[in-house]
Amino acid sequence: MAGSINTVFAQTEYELNSGWKLKKAADVSSNGSLISKTDFALTSWENATVPGTVLTSQLNNKQVPDPFYGLNNEQIPDIYKTGRDYYTYWFSKDFKEAAPAGTNQVYLNLRGVNYSCDVFLNGHKLNAKLHKGMFLRQRYNITQWIAKDGNNRLAVIVYPPDVVGNANGGQGGDGTIAKGVGLQYTAGWDWIQPIRDRNTGIWDKVTIERTGAVAIKDPHVITLVKGVRNPEGPQQPAIIQMSADVENAADVPVTGTLQYSIDGKPVAKKVTLKAKSIQTVQLDDYTLNNPKLWWPNGYGEQYLYPVKLQFVAGGKVSDQEEIKVGVRQITTQWNDKTESKQVNVNGQKIFIKGGNWIISDAMLRFTDKRYDAEVRFHRDMNLNLIRVWGGALIERPEFYEACDKYGLLVFQDLWGSGDCNGRWVDPMKLEDQWTRRKYPDDHSLYLESIIDQVKMVRNYPSLAMWCGGNEITPPEDILIALRDKIMPRLDNTRWFIEYSNSETMSRNVLGGNGDGPYGIQPLSVFWDFKTFPFNSEVGSVGVGDIESLKRFMPAANMEALPEFDEANGKTKTDPVWDYHKYIGYDAVINKYGKPKDATDFTAKAQLVNYDQYRGLMEGFSSHMWDWYTGVIIWKTQNPWTSMRGQMYDYYLDPNACLYGLHNGSQPLHIMYNPGDGMVMVANNTFKAHTNMMLVAKIFNMAGKETMITQVFSDVTETTTKRYLSVKKQLDEAAKEEGAFLMLQLVDHDKKVISENVYWVADEKGMYSGLQKMPASQVKTVAKQTAPGKIEVTLTNPENAPLAFFNRLSLVEAQGGKRLLPVFYSDNYVSVLPGQSKTVTITYDTAQYKTLPAVSLYGWNLKEQTIQIAN
Incomplete structure (x- = not known):
């Protein structure tokens, strides 16, 4: 009608x-x-x-x-x-x-x-x-x-909470915090101290x-996008299905119309509601011609249709709900080659590159602006999914709004974890596994809460998967109700996974938990060691730079650096480092020279950070659709001042992890395997790329260039292609003091579309050459191109040494305090001899009204401040 x-x-x-x-x-x-x-x-x-x-x-x-x-x-x-x-x-x-x-x-x-x-x-x-x-x-x-x-x-x-749990140092303390339907991390975890x-x-x-007599409750939108779609060009129609509960609070019957409009076309149904009653109204399916589709980050636009769902009675709007509708359809299928589930959006297979998310703030200080900044960082990492971990919460609508905006699919765990809920024998826990397996105490409250929260967030196109719990299913009666009744009735178009590393999503061929490894790995491990084919948790380190440490660590403790004993493989840490959950960089930092102080330590940690996360995502991408259908990093953010598993700190200051991921997750990406020296191109897009030039060069510490190869290249869609090994040339060049490997993809206009600079250790595994690099000669110019937008161009002269690993920061013009949050198109950038690179910086001018300045330091460049030309 x-x-x-x-x-x-x-x-x-x-x-x-x-x-x-x-x-x-x-x-x-x-x-x-x-x-x-x-x-x-x-x-x-x-x-x-x-x-x-x-x-x-x-x-x-x-x-x-x-x-x-x-x-x-x-x-x-x-x-x-x-x-x-x-x-x-x-x-x-x-x-x-x-x-x-x-x-x-x-x-x-x-x-x-x-x-x-x-x-x-x-x-x-x-x-x-x-x-x-x-x-x-x-x-x-x-x-x-x-x-x-x-x-x-x-x-x-x-x-x-009725049971608050003993914060005894275990994962979730003594585990009894899980007796309630609430947050488990509040009793402490291996990445956070207890919330008191x-x-x-x-x-x-x-x-x-305020409403009229009739109020709209819990609207539900489903979009059906049949067939295999492409982001560009005309589209076949999509189907929009809309329903809602409408409640008449008046003492008399009310006749009115439930209606909405999408793309200017109205859909409506007339209903009569009894006094003091609630009725579910299903509107007729609507065929949306040539729809603008919603795609995950890296694959297409995130178009959202603004929709007003209204109940009109007597010529007046009694109530109205505003919904942003993303037209997309998510399906899954078993991939026999990888032995794991494959996620499809609008009929196209999506290689999942995700990050594990805990919660925006451990003390629940949520804001729209913080949500937007954090999800934007994940977009900037070139990720396409965020998994919300089960020891926290079903995320807030404002989080989902940001994920809709930036194209991040969401893998939403329900409440529960293997740690608290009895998967393992654990001497820190108060009760035995059989008892913990029945948590929470009130199953009816759990199910009632799930029903309510599903209704709250089910309209967001970014929501892709529901998961029964972190590394464990909920109790059997809860699982059966969720899987067989609640989800089919309330949200039947999304994938329901029984638990986060379930064999229904990823064949556990290696034994163990179905996830990991955690901590620093030799880079070749990410490339050559086959792990779980849809890995829900794999990760490494994440200490920020010196500015980050200053925000939460007293000066005396900051300088008490961790000491790694190679003889016994153990690290001795200061109490504050330990309290903030420092995870060891072990001997890896020492390969760059033993740190002199905290500034030196954190600067060298950034090299490790970048290398680890670039290598992780490149290694998984090198085997996409062969070994893997997806990988989710443990973890990409921290809700407090922890020193592990974070691409940016609690204060929203990014570290090199973020930009290593930004590089390694690039949709069209040139890369090399540090094990066998193979140069490869990963094309994680729906387009074939042809008529490109692949360039491989070696640079020594003084900036002298040696060409390895320059060949034409092409790569088909959603695949990884092997080209050649540079191991022999690189080993020889790096033998004495290490070397730099530069890889580029260049289009027919000679524009660089992908570039990667690797630093390679000498034959002893040390970065001896980096420790005595000549000073950078890079020149830097910064200009404001629009309010809240700065362009910084770094130019390295011909015949100069490589300007290595340069960190840009936007700072107050007076005093030099780093501004946060700020977004960089790239960072920790290296500039080749004779090359210029431009980094775009964006920030909120409402927060910082005066024109800031740019701080720059690099591995071989002393810190300097650049004034911005207006």
Whole structure:
């Protein structure tokens, strides 16, 4: 049925995100009915941060030190020792909202409270029984309780998790944190220290929503894109399916129309709703002609159709939901050659290059801007998927909005981990495997929460996979309900994986957990050692540079460098390094010369970082569709100040890991195998590339060039092609003091479309030549080309040494403080003799109003500041 789209916007929703107060419940003698009346005095109450946790409010009120700095976290009382009452708090908020007229309604929405709560408004308790569940949204019709004078007060008492767990140093502490339906990492993990309040609080958004008599709830959009599509050119039609629950809160029946428009064409259905009823309305399928499709990063555009889903009654919009629809279809199939699942988008096979994600901030301080920056970094790494790990949460809509925008598919774990939930014997755990296998205690709450969260995020095109848990399935009754009932009914177009390294996604031919290895590897391992064909976790190191360390480490501890004993293979670390989960670089850094201080250590660590992650992704790409259908790095980000597994630090400052991945994950990429010296081209696009020139050269430490080969090249789509081995020439050139290998792909216009510069050790495995390189002669010019956009050009003269491994940073013009977050088209760049390279820098001018400067240092270049030409 056709219908006109009413342009009147009747719905209003706003967030209650300031002006909150809190007080420890033990210090409050009155009950919620009294506290929630506006004449109850809150003068002795403190400012509260909402959304936020008790610990967030304490930190903002300067009652506790920053737990992310040094050993400060040890000064904060842990809930396991204090008891739950210590972190049980009242939260209160006064707000203006006039009583609605006629059949109009007002709703209170709480998107997340950890862990249980009672909710009061203007003297009335809204929940009939104690609300439980960190991930279960709450929605209350507060129409009848709105104050006549428009002055309202909300009061919420928030209780911590019922079982808080003993943070005894194990993965998830003693494991009992998993008895609840909540976060497991809060009791500590091998990458984080315990969160002392276990994230108790009103941690997610609180909103007030106005509607007419009828409200729209949980709309559902499905897009069907049949056949094999290409990103460019005319498209065959796609099918749009839309449904929603509509609730009539009025005491009388209401007749109206549920309708939406996509690409200017209306779709509508007339319905009559009984008084005080909810009805699911399925709109007719809509055929969208010549659709603009949504593609993962690296394969095409991420087009999103803006859609307004409205319920119109009596010529007025009663309620409206705004949805951005990405038209795409995700399918999977078993790849017999790799013995693993293959992911297809719009009929095209996608080689999965992913990163494991924990959570944006360990204290749940989420912002749209931070989500956008973090996901953008993953786009800049040339990745196409983010896996959200099961010891955290089903990510927030704002995370998914960023993934939609930047083209990152999402592999979403449900709550649970092999560590807490009983996969392994573990002496750190309180209870045995059989008992832990049944966690959480309340299976009904778990399933109710899953149903709610699936409805919350299922419309995002980036969401590609649901996963039962990290390295373990949920208990059998939960798994059966998820697999056979809940997902087929609520979200039946996505791949449901029973657990993160399941043999249904990747044949476990090697034994073990089905993932790994972790930590520093010889680069040849990534190329020549066959691991799991869809590897959900494999990774390495991630220490930032000296500026990163300064943000969370006292100066004295910073200079107490880790000491690796090659005799016993063990590393001795300072307590602060150890507390922040330093993972050893072992003897690898010493190959560049024993570090003199923290600045030298972290600079050399960046060389290792870059090499490790470039090599990891190149090695997996060299065997795509042969050994592998996908790889997911453990891990690409940290939600606190950890010193391992991160491409950028907690403060959103990228390190060389990010740019090693950016290079190694390039869609069309030239590379070499450090084991057999083979030069290869990986083409991870849907296009064949022909009439290219492959160039291979060697440079010595003084910059002298030796041509190895220059040949025409072509490569078919979604494949890797072997060309020639340069091992003999490179071994000979590098014998004395090492050498540089430069590989390029050049198009017919002589434009470089892929370049790679490798530094190669001498015959003893040392980088002896790097330690005595001649000084760089690079010249640098920076200019502003648009507000928030800087272009920096590095030019290396002819006959000069290679300008090696140059780090660019945008800094304050006065004082030189590094600006964050800032985005670089490339970094840690090397410039050949006679070559120029331009790096584009973008940043938020609203955050930094004055023109900044550019800081530059390189391996053979002392730090300098470049002023920006306006």
